[in-house]
Amino acid sequence: MIVNAAVPNEFNALRVITLATDATCANRLAGALSSMGVTALTNAQSLSDVQTWLVEQPVDVIVCEIRPGCDDGLMLPSLLKGLHEAGTVAQLPSIFWTGETTLNAQVRAAEEDGVVSPHADTQQRWIKHMGGVAISALESHARLARAAGILVEILREGATLELGDALRAVVLTRAKPDPQLHMTTFDALAEDEVINALTTGEGLRFVFQPQFELLSRRVVGAEALVRWKHPRFGEIPPSVLMPLVNRLGLDLLLFSLVEMWSIRAMLALKRENILIPIAVNASAKTLCTPHFADRLATRMQQAELPNRLLKIELTEDVPEPDELHLSASLTAIRAKGFQVSLDDFGTGAATLNLLANLSFDEMKIDGSFVRAVEQHSSSRKVIAGIVSWAGLLNLNLVAEGIEDESTIPLLHRLGCRVGQGYALARPMEIEAFLSFLIQRNKYQ
Template sequence: MILSSAAPNEFKALRIITLATDTTCAYRLAGALSCMGVTPLANVESLSAVEAWLSESPVDVIVCEIRSECGDALMLPSLLKGLHAAGTLVQPPSIFWTGEATLNAPVRVIDEKRTFAQQEPGHQLWIKHMGGVSISALESHARLARASGIQVEILREGGTLDLDDALRAVLLTRAQSDLKLRVNTFEALAEDEVINALTTGKGLRFVFQPQFELLSRRVVGAEALVRWKHQRFGEIPPSVLMPLVNRLGLDLLLFSLVEMWTIKVMLALKQFNIGIPIAVNASAKTICTPHFADRLAARMHQADLPNRLLKIELTEDVPEPDELCLSASLTAIRAKGFQISLDDFGTGAATLNLLANMSFDEMKIDGSFVREVERHSSSRKVIAGIVSWAGLLNLNLVAEGIEDESTIVLLHRLGCRVGQGYALARPMEIDDFLNFVTQQKNSQQS
């Protein structure tokens, strides 16, 4: 085991070790880190050594090479997942995979002999590898690791995320750890405060995020969202608020509040002769409430608004075990002229089954695929497949979680025509949203 002290620089707060089975590899990894002014705390030579180190000292990053003769780097996410599940690790370290990138011809087996396809470099049959493993396989494995809570980054020559960026991303994650701690404390204490907020409206805000036609940047819809500012904890993330609301059985009450403010916004837009659909999130449990479709239609009729402007966005946070009831409720809602959107397509095991057995007007590509579309070819293939599927099912498609301008161009090239995300517009307060939409309409007419 090679030990040393960390260098004083912007990354000095990070605790980094390397995983390498031989000294040459260990020095190579240490050399790459030294270019960033970082000296690893140690090199460990096996997964058992990693486990022993983590049982005694916290680690932020583990750097390892992908090599065909050693599978420890590939097995590392499984080890960290198990340690986290067992309670040994409160916060699993990030994993950086690195290695030499090569372009290899595919192998064909002819008469039990290995032969290589005769193709020119750059032909589609040539496959990118890192350390003997195909890049596409590594990307798929990394995505599975991230889905299980283990952060994995693939650092390679020509990659969009280099070691410097990856280290800064870890620093940002550490900076947010205090917030997560406060959130966990809040979740255990605030049930009565959630009830008070929803019944009185104290601290609640309703914001609207525009949806755009990607090519023209014309606003073609919006999503209504709720925000809660707690007097002690500040802004509470939706990922914390929504589970609390659902656990307390307040999901229908919250939906009604968001629906009420959405109708108010629609009425304000109507004065400017603007009618764009606005989506309101609803769990399956909420949608299966008796007479839900009738109540929706009555509210829209009372406001003198066409039902097509209110879009119900089905979330998967509270699955409905009775699929027959959910199917009946969705059909009743659509029969009254409301649109139904399937949120977060691509996550959760239920989405394929839902699309196969129930009718929707729209599906939204989950932001986890959209955010990785530039970095991972596998994400691009998944999105291209979703676009094709949406066409076959005659569904509208919305890409959510667009955070970079370059992603917009790539998504449009893949066939996505509508999207939302920070690169287009952040969620807006009601007055800001109304001004934004009306000003865009005026500019288009002038």
């Protein structure tokens, strides 16, 4: 039973509904919300009721209980995704899963050298469940929902503080512009504005985010990034800019601009006797440009820089590449001494196939796993597995998206030696980046 808490006025404006199939569950959810000063607008008894409500008016949060024999809460993210893709729902509500947590025994045969023997002794493990569903399975399902743009939080039943923190996060999120809502605005960008920005450099900024050895905090590399400030719409996120660039066939032009600024940074660092690789993002389409490797080598030779200082990060901006063509391009690039990194590993089957079929020097763990490493055991298991795989394939590994200082020791214990993210350093303009490295170099 949840005890009454002080009523926080900050939640008054939130539009919350509950999803419960029976009155007892509905009352339990309503009581939990009431303890936080929130009154549910309605209780939906089925997914069709949720759909009807969302069509008529916007909702910020849907609270539902995970219970044995009731799959509505688990199916809710799929329903929201479908409504959003159909254009029926503009703003996706957050989902709070709650329920009774239990420790259930799971018996399995003991393994010997990785093989289960039919005559082996049995071992008993205790698995944490919520409403009859393993917490690890819920975490995996929630992570998939977040990847689809739907925020899902798993809250223990009766955990008033957890509920308050989750509601507070929604308040802060709703106070910021929703990137999904702005997609239609960004679609109005005229093609000539994008072309003008890339040809004149108007509104473009090129920034550099350092990569650190986590234990020593020594800078061992950097990633070059592009930012575009539109005169009317303000900062255009990369998730919007890059599809526009690729659609207009300007990917090679943008790569050339980022490469040019990266070479400028390398030359300035070379004068200070600082030699670290700088990574530049490139799509499969860009890498498959005829004579791409020769062109890279010529640029570096003209600058009198060793090829190993320029790292190419393969992104997934262009899906389903011609793997045979891409393999030839990557092999040619690596043959000339350039490093090749696989960006955002773990975001989908595409990266898994690429890693299995193509050769790389490095892979980067997607930030979604890194950000969840403290909260979710499944993320820790995934990262530990990636570390093991990287070791088997003799690949360097970079953890990206490190936003909390407290995750750094945990990542290091899991086997991550290098990382980047706001907790270490934010992307910097070239002057600030150079000063940052020069100052650190003096004391190392």
